[in-house]
Amino acid sequence: MSRKASSPRPGGNPTLIDVARVAGVSPITVSRALGRPEVVSDATRRRVLEAVRATGYVPNLAAGSLASSRSRLVAILLPTIANSIFADTVQSLTERLAGAGYQTLLGLTGYLPEQEEALLEALLGRRPDGIVLTGTQHTEASRERLRRTGIPQVEAWDLCARPLDMLVGFSHEAVGRAVADYLLGKGYRRISVVSLDDPRGLRRYHSLLQALAEQGIGEVAAEILPAPATLAEGREGLRHLLERGQAGEVVVCSSDTLAQGVLAEAASRQIAVPGQLAVMGFGDLSSAAHTHPPLSTVRIDGPRIGQSIAEALLARFAEPGLARNPLRMDVGFELIERAST
Amino acid sequence: MSRKASSPRPGGNPTLIDVARVAGVSPITVSRALGRPEVVSDATRRRVLEAVRATGYVPNLAAGSLASSRSRLVAILLPTIANSIFADTVQSLTERLAGAGYQTLLGLTGYLPEQEEALLEALLGRRPDGIVLTGTQHTEASRERLRRTGIPQVEAWDLCARPLDMLVGFSHEAVGRAVADYLLGKGYRRISVVSLDDPRGLRRYHSLLQALAEQGIGEVAAEILPAPATLAEGREGLRHLLERGQAGEVVVCSSDTLAQGVLAEAASRQIAVPGQLAVMGFGDLSSAAHTHPPLSTVRIDGPRIGQSIAEALLARFAEPGLARNPLRMDVGFELIERAST
DNA sequence: CGCTTGAATGATTGCGCAATCATCCGAGAA
DNA sequence: TTCTCGGATGATTGCGCAATCATTCAAGCG
Incomplete structure (x- = not known):
């Protein structure tokens, strides 16, 4: 030197x-x-x-990290922040962590597991004190690497049987079933789906299918679209369903954004909602209550997820002895009935 | 040890x-x-x-940072990521930087300059190689601190006469004038405003006022709402204007999100848009083209801003000799006429 | 008065890496 | 053969900090 x-x-x-x-x-x-x-x-x-x-x-926190083996950094991996249902979670998580002196390292995976793998390796180079992952699907290499680090980690926005460590989310299968039950209860029988091809959306779709099948409804047309969710994708989804005569009485969408696209396409074709076609969303974005007509949807408390993740991590930081505590929090969901169904 | x-x-x-x-x-x-x-x-x-x-x-990148005095970290300060017009910029910026081996440290200021100050100090502890700031309004303490670090920095989403260092944005004053000219050209004379009380939105508002005043239009009712932007705020804005009988012929909103709220409130009151009331947005979010009616707005190329910031920083990293190069990029904007005006 | 005690402060060391300078060695030139 | 040269590799050092152990000193006590 x-x-x-x-x-x-x-x-x-x-x-x-x-x-x-x-x-x-x-x-x-x-x-x-x-x-x-x-x-x-x-x-x-x-x-x-x-x-x-x-x-x-x-x-100089780099020097502090090196000397103390604590980086005061939390890595967050998420698919995207654009138009995202995760934004509220990240916002509340970041704020809570910042209040406790932790900073946030953001990694965007673009819904690609291989991307997550590369990103993860880069982020691990910072020796984060905690890792937050979106979802529970990771490549085997990622799982193995994560396991060996011993860093406290939280998988969010999902539940699964064998979490890596901690878990804060809700059951996408339960959502699918709840939506099926709700729609059947309203008397709908001809049901179609517009979904993003993201893993959690597809899981909701499959459990919806299964719940419907159990009630004797075997035919469910689906339009699976590439991420990210936009209004334009939603419009295209409904257009394709209509062209094939498969839209049925109600379209279930994997996100409110897609549902808004469906509403827009329906409006442009003079299709009355819900008279001729009902629409169901997911997420309860702040816009969902204000569409025309207001959107029936499934509410997820994103800020609460963020807050719970932060609490879980901070507890672990304060008490490393808690390692491998079996935190597995189901924040649940709420089916919101509005005028679109 | x-x-x-x-x-x-x-x-x-x-x-x-x-x-x-x-x-x-x-x-x-x-x-x-x-x-x-x-x-x-x-x-x-x-x-x-x-x-x-x-x-x-x-x-261990902390050790690498310490030994080489290069952290390969870029700090990004922005008001919020929830429902945000900045999301596209952050996404493209992050992706471009990740491709070059740089990671992203996110700081959320919540539109509060004092918050920015505290956050900035925390982020500087990581010795980032670059800093990205939203807007050009910072506390004097922040400006001084930033100046003394000598770290390459970019102010984004705005232009100003004396930037701290580099600048990638557009003129909010020009936007205000362009909107005024456009509306006057369409024959509107009774104009009102629904704006967030964020500095850039207010600058657009004030230049709109001035441009209108120059054309002899002195009375412009305004509803100024606290951040963040939501549909509910937009609805409330229009409601207040209507209660006071001040909505006029056209409502100019400081964001598409507010404008969508205004549209929703208008729809719920059977007010025809644009027949009885025209609506103008800002941002050209992906939803703007698909509202009912489609929203006239001002398009900002967010991803391009992100990309330009990344290029500017990477160039500076590669060639520290360029220090204090006068980069001052105006990415411009585009007025998009749709059916709402 | 000498002792203990504990609060306050200090000296030393090493975290893991890259910058710097030093060394080695084989190929080609004289 | 001897020398030079340059590509490849190695040894040493310090980045700025906190963990650890050591020291100081005043108060309290028998």
Whole structure:
């Protein structure tokens, strides 16, 4: 390295040593005054804080990570943030973690498991203290790698029998069944589906199919569309169903965004909703209550998921002994009936 | 510290030294094989990569940061990701940076400058190689701190006379004027505004006011709502305007989301759009083309902003000599006329 | 008065890596 | 043959911090 010891260095960032010199204490006392203020005397702490202000010192967290083996970083992997149902979860998770001094490393997988694998390796390089994953489908390589890290991790927005570690979500199978029961109860028999080809949407679709089959309804036309969800995709989905004469009495959509597209396509074709065609969404985005007609949908409490993830991680950070506690939280869902069905 | 030198440590993560031992080379050769593969021989590189695979080695980037003074981290500060017009920008920015080996540290300011200040300090602790800020309004403390870091930084989604460093955005004043000219050209004279109280929305509002005033239109009712933008806020905005009899012939909204709320409120009151009341949005969200009626709005190319930010930062990283190059990119905007006006 | 006690502070060390400088060795030139 | 040269590899060092152990000193006690 170029520089000898700790000269003043007008160029670089000030370090603990610079602050210590200004405050007239040892570097480790500065470290303590900032990191564990209760162990230094009031007078010393004041002197140190004054020196921090005077020097413009900002602790180098990379050095802190290295020395303490705690990065105060949480990695979040999610498919996308654009028009996303996950946005509320990420927002509340990030806020809660920030309040506890943790920062958020964002990784976008674009719904591709292989992408998740590469991203995961990159993120692990930061030695995050916690990892949040969307869904429970990961490549075998990812699962193995995650298992070996021993880092607390939370899978979100889903439930499964063998979670990697902690789990905060709800049952997509239960959603599918609940939607089937609801629609059958309303008297609908000819049902079609417009779904994104994302794993959780497809699981809801399959359990809907099964629940309907159990009631003797075997024919369910489906239009499976590539991610991400947009209104245009929804419109296209309904258009294809109509062209094939398969739309039936009600279209079940894998997201409110698709459902809004379906509504728009129906409006443009003068199809009355729900008179000629009912529409069901998923997610209860803030727009769902305000479409025309208001959208029946399934409400998921995204902020609550985020908050629960944060609590679970923070608890684990505070008490590493809890390792492998069997947290498996089902936040449930709520079927919201509005005018579209 | 507890451990002596570099014993095998079955518990912890493998290090460069472990890989080196397996590959039968020195640690620094492993470092080179991974970081600058062109300087080691093919045979050595293969042996090293095999050893990396065998050990499950993942480089500790905190240590790398500390040794090289390059974190390969870019901090992004933005108001919110929920229902956000910035989502596309963040998505494309993140993807482009990830492709170049940079990771993204996300900071959410909630539209509060003081929050930005605290967040900024926390993020600077990671010594990011680049910083992306939303907008050009920062506290004086933030500006000063940013200036002194010398880290390449980009202000996005706005233009201003004295940028901190680089700038990729468009003129909100020009948007306000363009909207005024457009509406006047269509023959509208009684104009009202529903805006979020975010700085950029208010700037568009004020320049709209000024442009209208120059044409002799002095009375413009406005409803200013707290962030974040939701359909419900838009509905409330129109409701208040109508209650006061001030909605006029056309409502200009500071975002498409608010505009959709206005459309919903109008629909629920049997107000014909645009016959009795025209509506103008901002952002051209993917939903704007599919509302009922389709929404006239102002299109901003969010992904392009993200891409341009990434290019600008990567260029600066590759060539630190370019410091203080005067990049100041105006990505412009496009007024989209649809059926709502 | 000497002792213990515990709060406050300090000295030393190493976290894992890359920058820097040093060394080695084989091919080609003189 | 000897020398030079440059590609390949290695040894050493320090990045900035916190863990660990050591020291100091005043208060309290018999």
